[in-house]
Every structure is written in structure tokens, then in C-alpha cells.
Amino acid sequence: MLRLALAGTRTDLARVTLTALSAALAALAALAALTVLAIPTPPATADNGSRWSHQYANQLLVEPGLRGGTAFALLLLAIPVLGLAGQCARLGAPSRDRRLAAFRLAGATPGQVTRVAMVETGLATLLGTLAGLGLYLAGHRLLHRPDERGRLPLPTDVYPSTVAVAALVFGLPVVAALATALMLRRVATTPFGVVRKVRTRGPWPWPGLLIVVGLAAFAAFRPVGVWYDQRHSQPPLWLLPTLLVGGGLAAMIGVVTGTGWISHTAGRLLHRYARRPAALLGARRLMADPWAGSRTFAALLAALIFGAGAAGYRAYFTAMAELGGRTGAELSTSDDFYLGTMDLIDLAVSVSVAIAAGGLLVALVEGIIARRRQYAALVATGVSRGALGRSILWQSLAPxxxxxxxxxxxxxxLVRGALGAPSSGSVSREICDAGVTLCSDPATAAKYTRTEWVPETTVVPDVPVEQLAWLAGGALVAVLATVGVGLLFLRSSTAVEELRTT
Structure with missing residues (x-):
């Protein structure tokens, strides 16, 4: 089975290589997150009551309360990489389908053929995770460079637990193999080729319910905490994290899977109102395979959800600073630090969008190559390559x-529901109207001091229009750039020779 999984053409070798590379990048990001979480928290002492780890130079690693967010940002990078791996696994699908059909013709059962495909994907992912582990261990040793004060820029003095590393290195290939079996559940491999069971009806808008459930879970986060506080009790340890993690996953799955309904609806509208050949071709393609948008844009949409959430957090901290100015409390150093760390999250989102653009490119090129005979037939019947290129543009931009x-x-x-608007209750503050000399002397300060009541103040965070516009513009530029690069393969894929049968 191992030999059959590695058999194939140069396209199959490229698919295995790209899948292994994507798995290595995902493993590196996950190992970095596990390393941050493995940093031990020192016991509280008289000199270190906050239990900070002063052996590090970066404040994100020094404070225990910031390590979870740092690990989460690192895991954010793994999501588009895994999406890229999924797109790379589809590269050269037609030649692989013919190879699987040859296995059936030689006497293999459908279950054996599925297992061969699973082994191929799992083996490529295992090679990638092992390579990622090797790079992690080498980088762990090479980057261990304390500064002049003995502080480390990275947590190179700790390692994740062996169980966690083994679960990651060997668990990711198992998940990839199971995902391959899941994707092949609607595929019937026969001795004469591969037949896909296509749905006759369009997608239903049920993913919208998942989005509503996710938003409701985040909106219930604060009321649940207040309900337990009013009863002087603590919520179960699993409740609040479940609301955040479960709600976020539900909303993300709803957005990604809802792209299928968006694609089908956009295709129907284009087919009804479009008059040009390019738009009509793109509309028919969207209606024929509406789930292609969910597969293609999954990593990009996940990165945009996190990016919009980060923009919402930044707006919330900015509103906190404005509230502090209104109530007389200046922006603290920690709040200023939190605003600075948002730049790191924005950088992680930018890298995620760039990686997702790579997945878009692989998916677009794979789609052009997979449908090269259909495109060649259209060109042979008189459709210009320009019209085909514009139809691919419609097919990409419409959903x-x-x-x-x-x-x-x-x-x-999601962020607005979890955080709400910062507010402060009615408080009193003392104001000394004299100079610094009189106010600093307790004997004279009482004569010039008055008490002022500050009413309850609520600052509604602004909508981060500029950041959202940058995210939307960057995503659209990524889509347009990948379409432009993918169209370079259109001329070679529409040659008349592609009409020959094998």
C-alpha cells in the first residue's frame, strides 16, 4: 500500500511535496504555541508577587496572563496553513483519479482504493510534521542566545511535553487521512474512472443558524459571568471557555460553509441578469459546483474573522483609554502595552492572509488544469480565451x-458581543485647586480640596472602518492576484491537443 501511494507522475510528487511543506509549517506554528504554554509559572515570593518569568526579554512571555493569547495568535497561523494543505491535497486530482481507477481495474475494492488515498495524504503529512519537528529542534538550539542581562528573546529554555509533541506529530497525519476519507465519501471509484455523486438541489442557507448560535454564545459570555457574580459563586471551569471556543467555531464553520449558498445564489442572479458570455459561463460554473467557494476561501475567511475580531479588540481598548480620560484615570502602562500587542496580532493576520492567498492560487490552478478539456472544447467552438479568463474572474469575485x-x-x-461597551459607575474624586506646593502639604491641601462626583459614563467603541477596509481590500487584492497568476496557465490548458482522449 505504501508503494502504491507513492506511485504516480510528477504532479503527484508535487502534491505530496506541497502537502508535506504545508504540514511542516503547521507543525512549526503548533509547536511554538505548545512551547509558550509550557513555560512554567514561578511561585509567588516577596520579590515576585506577580509570578512573572523574568528570564525572558519579551513581556508576552514574562506575564503568565499573556501567554494564552500569544499561543492563540500562533495557532491562528496554523489555520490558513492547514487550509493550504487541503488545497495542495487536491492538486493533480484527475491523474490521481485515473490511477485509482487503474487500481480498481486490477482488482482492488473501493475500500482499498480509499485506503490508498488515505495513506498517500497521511504519509505526506507525516513527512511534513517530522520535518517540522526537526526544524523546531534545530531552531530551538540555534536561537538560544541570551542577551547581556541573561534574558532570552524566545522560550528556548523549555520544551513541550513529550506526549503533546507526539500527539501533534502523529495526530495531524491521522486527522489528514480521516479528512481524506471524509472527502471521498461522495466519490465512487470504478474501473472506468471516478464518479462523483453530485447534489441535484442547491445548498440551503442553514449555515446562517450556526452564525447565529456563535454570536449568541459570545453575547451570553458577560451575562453568564454577571449571573454567577450576583450569586457570589464561580461558574464551572468549562462553561465560559466553551462559550468562547464553541461559539467561535460555530460562527467560523457557518461563514465557511455558508459560502456554498452565497455561490449558488450569486450564480443564479448572474444567470438571470447577465448578458455577456463571460458572466454567463461564470454563473453556470457557480451553480454547477457551489461548494468550490467553501473549499477555496475557507482559510481566507477564517483569517478575516480573526482580523476583524482583532480590530474590534483594538477599538475596545481605544474606548477604554477614552473612558479613562473622561473619568480622570489616565491610560495605564499595561493598557498601552495591550494596544501595542495588537500590532503583533495584525501581523499574524497579514501572514495568514498571505498564506491563504497561496491556497487560493493552488486551488485556482488545480481547477483550470482539472477542467482543461472543457476549456479546450469551449475554445474549439469559438469562445475566446479572454472570455474564459473573465468568466474565471466572475467565478472568483462573485462569491x-x-x-x-x-x-x-x-x-x-463576536468581539462586540463578548466585550460590550466599557463603562464606569458613579464615583467621586478629590480635586485640589491650589498649586503643587500647597496640594502636596497635607496641612494646606484640605483647605483647597473639593470632592467632585463623576456620573456613570459609557463609551461605545467606534467601528474600525479603516482597519476593516484594509482587511477587505487586502483580501480582494489577494483574490485578484491569484486569479491573474492562475490565468497564466489558461493558454497551455486550452490547447487543442487537450481534446485527445487517453
């Missing part, structure tokens, strides 16, 4: 624009 808008809106609403 991308509304899906990007939905992803940004959901990411922002």
Missing part, C-alpha cells in the same frame, strides 16, 4: 465579495 463582507461582520460582532 468572494459577499463572503468577505460576512466574515468581517461576524468577526466584529
Amino acid at each position: 468572494a465579495v459577499p463572503a468577505i463582507a460576512v466574515a468581517l461582520a461576524v468577526g466584529l460582532l
Whole structure:
């Protein structure tokens, strides 16, 4: 089975290589997150009551309360990488289908053929995770460089637990193999080729319910905490994290899977109102395979949800600073630090969008190559290559624009539901109207001191229009750039020789 999984053409070798590379990048990101979580928290002492780890130079590693967010940002990078791996696994699908059909013709059962495909994907992912582990161990040793004060820029003095590393290195290939079996559940491999069981009806808008459930879970986060506080009790340890993690996953799955309904609806509208050949071709393609948008834009939409959430957090901290100015409390150093760390999250989102653009490119090129005979037949019947290129542009932008808008809106609403608007209750503050000399002397300060009541103040965070516009513009530029690069393969894929049968 191992030999059959590695058999194939140069396209199959490229698919295995790209899948292994994507798995290595995902493993590196996950190992970095596990390393941050493995940093031990020192016991509280008289000199270190906050239990900070002073052996590090970066404040994100020094404070125990910031390590969870740092690990989460690192895991954010793994999501688009895994999406890229999924797109790379589909590269060269037609030649692989013919190879699987040859296995059936030689006497293999459908279950054996599925297992061969699973072994191929699992083996490529295992090679990638092992390579990622090797790079992690080498980088762990090479980057261990304390500064002049003995502080480390990275947590190179700790390692994750062996169980966690083994679960990651060997668990990711198992998940990839199971995902391959799941994707092949609607595929029937026969001795004469591969037949896909296509749905006759369009997608239903049920993913919208998942988005509503996710938003409701985030909106219930604060009321649940207040309900337990009013009863002087603590919520179960699993409740609040479940609301956040479960709600975030539900909303993300809803946005990604909802792209299928968006694609089908956009295709129907284009087919009804479009008059040009390019738009009509793109509309028919969207209606024929509406789930292609969910597969293609999954990593990009996930990155945009996190990016919009980060923009919402930044707006919340800015509102906190404004509230402090209104109530007389200046922006603290820690709040200023939190605002600075948002730049790191924005950088992680930018890298995620760039990686997702790579997945878009692989998916677009794979789609052009997989349908090269259909495109060649269209060119042979008189359709210009320019019209085909514009139809691919319609096929990419029609579902991308509304899906990007939905992803940004959901990411922002998730944060708004969990945090709300910062407010302060009615408080009193003492103000000394004399100079510094008189106010600093307790004997004279009482004569010039008055008490002022500050009413309850609520600052509604602004909508981060500029950041959302940058995210939307960057995502659209990524889509347009990948379409432009993918069209370079259109001329070679529409040659008349592609009409020959094998």
C-alpha cells in the first residue's frame, strides 16, 4: 500500500511535496504555541508577587496572563496553513483519479482504493510534521542566545511535553487521512474512472443558524459571568471557555460553509441578469459546483474573522483609554502595552492572509488544469480565451465579495458581543485647586480640596472602518492576484491537443 501511494507522475510528487511543506509549517506554528504554554509559572515570593518569568526579554512571555493569547495568535497561523494543505491535497486530482481507477481495474475494492488515498495524504503529512519537528529542534538550539542581562528573546529554555509533541506529530497525519476519507465519501471509484455523486438541489442557507448560535454564545459570555457574580459563586471551569471556543467555531464553520449558498445564489442572479458570455459561463460554473467557494476561501475567511475580531479588540481598548480620560484615570502602562500587542496580532493576520492567498492560487490552478478539456472544447467552438479568463474572474469575485463582507461582520460582532461597551459607575474624586506646593502639604491641601462626583459614563467603541477596509481590500487584492497568476496557465490548458482522449 505504501508503494502504491507513492506511485504516480510528477504532479503527484508535487502534491505530496506541497502537502508535506504545508504540514511542516503547521507543525512549526503548533509547536511554538505548545512551547509558550509550557513555560512554567514561578511561585509567588516577596520579590515576585506577580509570578512573572523574568528570564525572558519579551513581556508576552514574562506575564503568565499573556501567554494564552500569544499561543492563540500562533495557532491562528496554523489555520490558513492547514487550509493550504487541503488545497495542495487536491492538486493533480484527475491523474490521481485515473490511477485509482487503474487500481480498481486490477482488482482492488473501493475500500482499498480509499485506503490508498488515505495513506498517500497521511504519509505526506507525516513527512511534513517530522520535518517540522526537526526544524523546531534545530531552531530551538540555534536561537538560544541570551542577551547581556541573561534574558532570552524566545522560550528556548523549555520544551513541550513529550506526549503533546507526539500527539501533534502523529495526530495531524491521522486527522489528514480521516479528512481524506471524509472527502471521498461522495466519490465512487470504478474501473472506468471516478464518479462523483453530485447534489441535484442547491445548498440551503442553514449555515446562517450556526452564525447565529456563535454570536449568541459570545453575547451570553458577560451575562453568564454577571449571573454567577450576583450569586457570589464561580461558574464551572468549562462553561465560559466553551462559550468562547464553541461559539467561535460555530460562527467560523457557518461563514465557511455558508459560502456554498452565497455561490449558488450569486450564480443564479448572474444567470438571470447577465448578458455577456463571460458572466454567463461564470454563473453556470457557480451553480454547477457551489461548494468550490467553501473549499477555496475557507482559510481566507477564517483569517478575516480573526482580523476583524482583532480590530474590534483594538477599538475596545481605544474606548477604554477614552473612558479613562473622561473619568480622570489616565491610560495605564499595561493598557498601552495591550494596544501595542495588537500590532503583533495584525501581523499574524497579514501572514495568514498571505498564506491563504497561496491556497487560493493552488486551488485556482488545480481547477483550470482539472477542467482543461472543457476549456479546450469551449475554445474549439469559438469562445475566446479572454472570455474564459473573465468568466474565471466572475467565478472568483462573485462569491468572494459577499463572503468577505460576512466574515468581517461576524468577526466584529463576536468581539462586540463578548466585550460590550466599557463603562464606569458613579464615583467621586478629590480635586485640589491650589498649586503643587500647597496640594502636596497635607496641612494646606484640605483647605483647597473639593470632592467632585463623576456620573456613570459609557463609551461605545467606534467601528474600525479603516482597519476593516484594509482587511477587505487586502483580501480582494489577494483574490485578484491569484486569479491573474492562475490565468497564466489558461493558454497551455486550452490547447487543442487537450481534446485527445487517453
